[in-house]
Amino acid sequence: MATERAIQVSELYRTYGDLIAVGGVSLAAEAGEVLALLGPNGAGKSTLISVLSGLLAPTGGDASIMGHSVTRDAAAARACLGVVPQDIALYPDLSARENLVFWGKMYGLRGRPLHARVDEVLELIGLTDRQRDRVSRYSGGMKRRVNIGVALLHHPPVVIMDEPTVGIDPQSRRRILDSVRQLNAAGMTVLYTTHYMEEAAELADHIAIMDRGLVIAYGTHDELIRMLGSQTRVDLSLDAPHEDLLDAWRAVEGVSQVDRLGANEDAQPGEQGVDDGAFPVQTGANTVTALVDDSNRVLPRLFEAASAAGARITSVDIREPNLEAVFLYLTGRALRD
Amino acid sequence: MKILDLAVKDLKRATRNLFLLGMAVAAPLLICTLMYFPLRRQQVEAVPAPVNVGVVNEDVPPSGAAPDESLGGAVEAMLDGDEVRSWISVTRLASPEAAEAALEAKRIGVAVLIPAGFTADFLGSQPSEPVTILRDPTLIVGPEAVRDMVRSLLDGVISGRVAHETLSAYIPSARLSEVVARYVGWYAELQRGLAYGSQTSALVVAQPGAPGNGSVEPVGTMMSVMMVGQIAFFAIHTGAYFMISLLQEDEQGTLARLFTTPTSRTVILGGKFIAVTLTVLLQGLVLLAAGRLLFGVDWGQPLPVAIALASQVIVASGLGVLLISLVRTTAQAGVVLGGVLTALGMLGGLFTANLTMPAGFRALAQFIPQGRVIALWRAVISGAATGEVIGQALVTAALGAVLFAAGAVIFRRRYS
Ligand SMILES: Nc1ncnc2c1ncn2[C@@H]1O[C@H](COP(=O)(O)OP(=O)(O)O)[C@@H](O)[C@H]1O
Ligand SMILES: [Mg+2]
Numbered sequence: 001m002a003t004e005r006a007i008q009v010s011e012l013y014r015t016y017g018d019l020i021a022v023g024g025v026s027l028a029a030e031a032g033e034v035l036a037l038l039g040p041n042g043a044g045k046s047t048l049i050s051v052l053s054g055l056l057a058p059t060g061g062d063a064s065i066m067g068h069s070v071t072r073d074a075a076a077a078r079a080c081l082g083v084v085p086q087d088i089a090l091y092p093d094l095s096a097r098e099n100l101v102f103w104g105k106m107y108g109l110r111g112r113p114l115h116a117r118v119d120e121v122l123e124l125i126g127l128t129d130r131q132r133d134r135v136s137r138y139s140g141g142m143k144r145r146v147n148i149g150v151a152l153l154h155h156p157p158v159v160i161m162d163e164p165t166v167g168i169d170p171q172s173r174r175r176i177l178d179s180v181r182q183l184n185a186a187g188m189t190v191l192y193t194t195h196y197m198e199e200a201a202e203l204a205d206h207i208a209i210m211d212r213g214l215v216i217a218y219g220t221h222d223e224l225i226r227m228l229g230s231q232t233r234v235d236l237s238l239d240a241p242h243e244d245l246l247d248a249w250r251a252v253e254g255v256s257q258v259d260r261l262g263a264n265e266d267a268q269p270g271e272q273g274v275d276d277g278a279f280p281v282q283t284g285a286n287t288v289t290a291l292v293d294d295s296n297r298v299l300p301r302l303f304e305a306a307s308a309a310g311a312r313i314t315s316v317d318i319r320e321p322n323l324e325a326v327f328l329y330l331t332g333r334a335l336r337d
Numbered sequence: 338m339k340i341l342d343l344a345v346k347d348l349k350r351a352t353r354n355l356f357l358l359g360m361a362v363a364a365p366l367l368i369c370t371l372m373y374f375p376l377r378r379q380q381v382e383a384v385p386a387p388v389n390v391g392v393v394n395e396d397v398p399p400s401g402a403a404p405d406e407s408l409g410g411a412v413e414a415m416l417d418g419d420e421v422r423s424w425i426s427v428t429r430l431a432s433p434e435a436a437e438a439a440l441e442a443k444r445i446g447v448a449v450l451i452p453a454g455f456t457a458d459f460l461g462s463q464p465s466e467p468v469t470i471l472r473d474p475t476l477i478v479g480p481e482a483v484r485d486m487v488r489s490l491l492d493g494v495i496s497g498r499v500a501h502e503t504l505s506a507y508i509p510s511a512r513l514s515e516v517v518a519r520y521v522g523w524y525a526e527l528q529r530g531l532a533y534g535s536q537t538s539a540l541v542v543a544q545p546g547a548p549g550n551g552s553v554e555p556v557g558t559m560m561s562v563m564m565v566g567q568i569a570f571f572a573i574h575t576g577a578y579f580m581i582s583l584l585q586e587d588e589q590g591t592l593a594r595l596f597t598t599p600t601s602r603t604v605i606l607g608g609k610f611i612a613v614t615l616t617v618l619l620q621g622l623v624l625l626a627a628g629r630l631l632f633g634v635d636w637g638q639p640l641p642v643a644i645a646l647a648s649q650v651i652v653a654s655g656l657g658v659l660l661i662s663l664v665r666t667t668a669q670a671g672v673v674l675g676g677v678l679t680a681l682g683m684l685g686g687l688f689t690a691n692l693t694m695p696a697g698f699r700a701l702a703q704f705i706p707q708g709r710v711i712a713l714w715r716a717v718i719s720g721a722a723t724g725e726v727i728g729q730a731l732v733t734a735a736l737g738a739v740l741f742a743a744g745a746v747i748f749r750r751r752y753s
Contacts, residue, residue, distance in 0.1 A: 053597040079599040089590035091346070093353045105342040106598040150594070 006031040006066060006158050006189035007052065013060030014047050021047040023213035024061070029191055029206070031157070034184050036204035037193040038323060040335055044213040045193040046086055049162050052191075053083040065158055079108075082151030086162035088143045089150075092136035096127050096146045099135060100153060107154035117153055124182070125149040126175055141172025148176065152183065159183060160191045165199065177203060197323035197335060209327060216330050224326050231256060232295045233325035235317040236302065238286040242311040246288060252301045254293040259334045261287045289334055291325060339600050343608025344615060347582060351616050361575040361620040365567040366627055372563050373632055390416055390483055391430045391445035395453040409451040412468065412487060416449065425483065433469075440471055447472040447483050558718075560632040565714035568624045569707050570682050572649050575620050576657030577674050579613045583748075584667045592752075602752055610745065614654045621646045634718075641717045641726050648713065648730040652706040652737030658744030662751070682707050706740075709733045 007029040014022040022044045029035040037045050050056040052063050054074045063070050068077040090099050100118045109117060122128045125145040135143060144164060151159055161180070165173045180203055184190050194200055200207045201221050209217040209224070217224055238245070249258045292298040295318050306313050319325065327335040351357050396409025417427045428445060430436045436448035450469040468487060586592040595605050625642070628634035636642045660677060664670045713733060716726050 055593055055596055075599055075601075078597060081597070083594070083597045085590055085594060085597075087590050089594040091350060091591060092589075093350050094346070098349070102342065102346050103594075103598070106339060106595060106600050108599060 005029070005064075006033075007035070007063070007191055009048070009052070009061075009063045011061035012048065012051060012058050012063055014044075014051055014056060015059050020213050022051070022058075025210075025213075025215050027208055027215055027218070029158075029189055031189050032184070032187055033205040034180065034190045034192060034203050036200035036207045037191065037210055038195065038197060038200040038207055038327075038335075039193075039210035040195050040327075040333075042212075043195075043210040045210055046162055048210075049083070049160055049191075049193065052160060053081060054078050079154075080157050082154065082156035082159040084148050084151045084159070084161040084164050086166070088147045090135050090143065090146055093134060095132050095134050096122065096138070096142075096149075097131040099146060100149060103150040104153040109154060117155075121149040121152055124152070124179055139169070139172075141168040141175075144168050144172060145175065148179065156188070158189045158191070160193075162193050163195070164192075165194070165196070195335065197327070201323055207323070209323070209330065211327075211331055217326065221323070224323060225321050228291070228321045228325055228329055231291045231293055231321070231325070231329065233289060233291055233319040233321065233328065234295055234299065234302075235261065235287055235289045235319060236313050237315040238288065238306075239312040239314055241286055242306075242309060245306060245309045245311050248305045248309055249288070249290060249302055252298065252305055254298040254301070255290055256293070257291040257328050257332050259289055259328060259332060261289050261334050289324075289328060291329055340604050340608045340611060343605060344611040347579075347609065347612030348615055348619075350582070351579065351612075357575070357578060357616075360578055361571060361616070362623055362627075365564075365571040365624055366631075368567055369560065369564050369628070369632065373560060388425050388447065388483065389428060389445040390425050391428050391436045391439050391448040392416060392451070393430050393433055393436050393448065394451045395432075396451045396455040397453060398456060407456040409455050412449065412451055416483070416487075436471060440473055443473065445473075449483065449487060558635075560628065561634040561636065561718040562715070564624070564628045564632070564634060565718060566711055568621065568628075569649060569710040569714060571624075572617055572621055572653040572710070573656055573681070573707055574674075574678055576613055576617050576653035576655075577660050577678060578657075579616050580609075580657040580661035581667055581670045581674075583609050583661060584664070584670055588667060596752075603749075606745070606748055606752065610654070610658060610741070613657055614650060617653045617657075618646070618650045621649060637717045637720055638722065640723045641721055644723065644726055644730045645710070645713045645717045648733040648737065649710045651734045652710060652740070655737035655739070655741035655744065656706050658748070659740040660744075662744040662747035681705055704736065706733070706736065709736065 005028045007027070009025055009027040012022055012025045013020070025044075025048060027035075037048070039045055047056065051058050052065065052070060054070050054077065058071065062072075065077040066080040068080065070077045091102070094102065097118060100121060101114065104114045104118060119128075122131050125148060127142060127145060127149075130138070130142070135146060138146070148161065148164055151161075165176055168176075177199065180190055180192060184203075190203075192199070192203055204221065206218065206220055207224060208215045217227065246258050246260065249255055290302070292302075299316065303313060324335045327333070392413050394409040394413050396407045398407035398410065413427070413429075416425055428439070430439060430448070433448075433450050436445070436450060439445045440448055448471040450471065452468070455468070470483070470487060583592070586595075592605070596602065625636060625646070629636065660674065661670060664673050709729070710733060713726060713729050716729070
């Protein structure tokens with residue numbers, strides 16, 4: 001082996017009865033990299049992570065952490081792994097410090113080294129001042145930070161984070177993204193799942209796009225964007241839903257994909273990316289996104305078709321090619337729905 | 338030791354869980370306190386002299402029947418029974434006027450007036466003149482208890498009367514009065530056994546006699562009888578409600594997170610089992626200490642007390658583990674525990690009362706943890722030596738161990 005694979009997933013399957021949650025995924029993360037697993041809700045990200053962390057047995061295939069199989073050598077695999085679950089898993093009636101000390105013990109730390117490490121982690125997650133408060137009194141963002149801190153206590157070479165920024169304030173989000181960078185700079189391998197393409201773009205060395213239980217694309221950010229070729233993504237807002245118009249647009253020459261951007265409760269980071277910690281913006285219910293070959297040539301035809309259907313276009317937004325466009329290109333669906 | 342770290346974490350959380358603390362310590366202490374003050378008041382009046390009851394029985398038995406076959410005779414006999422002689426002393430008086438005068442002069446504390454024709458009215462199904470109770474307003478508990486006794490007897494009589502009306506169509510009248518008299522006698526005995534027997538009635542324990550034994554605190558003795566019931570009942574509740582924390586950890590994701598750490602599932606479950614045992618143990622110690630310090634209870638010899646406590650802890654934890662292993666969610670657990678524990682508590686309480694039970698019921702009682710534990714404590718507080726309780730304690734602990742093991746097996750299966 002040229003480089004050691006920190007995470008190796010081979011032909012992994014996991015079903016729930018008839019439902020195939022993970023349907024034959026092969027994937028690898030090199031030691032020291034950030035691998036983002038990007039996909040909409042229900043894609044199978046959490047299921048894959050449950051198998052990697054030893055909570056679920058795979059129904060087929062295998063996976064390993066630092067060379068230890070999660071099925072045959074589970075204890076060794078777990079010792080190399082810190083897991084940040086998607087839902088906060090802490091004791092609300094204990095303080096942040098009490099939580100960290102307890103979880104540190106579960107990872108086998110004791111005494112002085114334990115308390116020194118807890119101090120370090122509290123510093124890292126920015127909760128040194130509030131460490132004696134009970135977790136139940138924390139904001140959502142603070143809880144998420146403790147939730148992450150728990151997974152770092154034992155200096156694991158590999159950390160898996162399952163959507164760690166869902167539903168929190170911009171400051172906490174910023175802090176979490178920064179700490180992922182810091183951890184990675186210190187040599188940790190990070191598997192980071194998200195349905196925010198901006199996070200994947202910002203953090204990841206490699207990105208695996210997952211949909212309906214399968215990895216449908218894998219590469220660096222630039223490699224994935226190159227899949228779009230000359231295509232541009234345009235978002236068009238309409239005065240009303242106009243269901244028929246979508247089919248009319250699909251028939252327009254130079255248009256490859258059309259989908260509605262549903263008004264989504266899920267947070268969506270602002271356009272400027274996540275660097276400014278912009279808070280999610282809500283997209284209008286009547287906005288349609290399309291992939292087109294050459295916007296100069298195709299846009300007039302879209303306006304014509306709209307007129308013919310009696311629809312009025314209220315705004316047009318020509319986007320930088322991004323991962324969302326890649327997802328649209330691959331699946332015909334917008335990432336956010 | 339990770340297993341102890343897990344248990345310590347649970348204990349720490351238990352001390353911050355207001356619901357659990359209320360159930361484990363506050364509720365039993367509150368109930369005991371509520372019982373304590375009336376008892377203290379009663380002691381003030383009852384210890385110097387038992388309640389003097391004046392009975393005016395003008396009831397005439399039906400022709401040809403013995404005097405105690407009249408209803409009035411039944412009331413009189415109940416008040417004059419062996420079981421209650423320690424705290425009731427009956428004086429027979431000739432007329433209501435005499436009773437009022439005796440009350441006035443404080444020769445009696447309460448008077449029970451049974452009108453003439455009470456039995457005849459009853460059998461003849463005419464509206465009957467009720468039994469009247471006159472009482473000294475300055476006395477509280479004694480007259481209250483007498484009134485309760487008479488009332489519960491008459492409640493039984495009324496149902497007897499319904500039976501009488503139904504049956505009189507089929508059975509000749511003379512034969513019927515015999516049946517009814519027997520029924521009334523049986524009912525009076527049941528009432529005494531249930532509420533006023535020397536075992537169950539805290540009132541009766543206020544034995545004003547035994548003057549040579551100056552060290553005995555009568556209120557303490559009464560409290561000990563009541564407290565052991567509370568201690569046993571709430572120990573079982575605490576074991577079960579504590580175990581809900583495992584379901585909660587399952588729902589809140591901390592159990593799954595524990596499973597992702599390099600800690601074996603056996604250790605994780607073991608930590609929970611140690612924690613429930615320690616919680617029930619601590620609760621028992623706190624209640625015993627509170628009984629001693631607040632209510633002056635003398636629990637008896639240290640070794641028998643320790644033995645009773647140990648078997649209580651084992652059976653309470655074991656039942657808790659098993660019950661919670663049978664439910665899936667915290668929502669279900671609340672409902673199931675409410676029903677099952679209340680039913681078991683009632684059965685346990687009933688079985689320690691002095692009642693004649695069908696043999697099947699008796700056998701069943703052997704499996705009701707509350708009943709076993711209460712019986713054990715009763716023996717301990719009445720001064721039983723180690724040798725006299727060890728057998729019962731071992732059987733109780735063995736029952737607990739079986740419940741424990743069954744629950745542990747179910748949990749192992751669920752989380753493997
Ligand atoms: N415990 C479960 N039982 C049945 N179906 C499940 C279970 N957990 C997840 N699923 C289903 O598996 C699919 C993948 O879910 P999940 O792995 O949570 O996706 P993601 O994390 O990408 O949102 C979904 O269709 C989900 O409904
Ligand atoms: Mg998920």
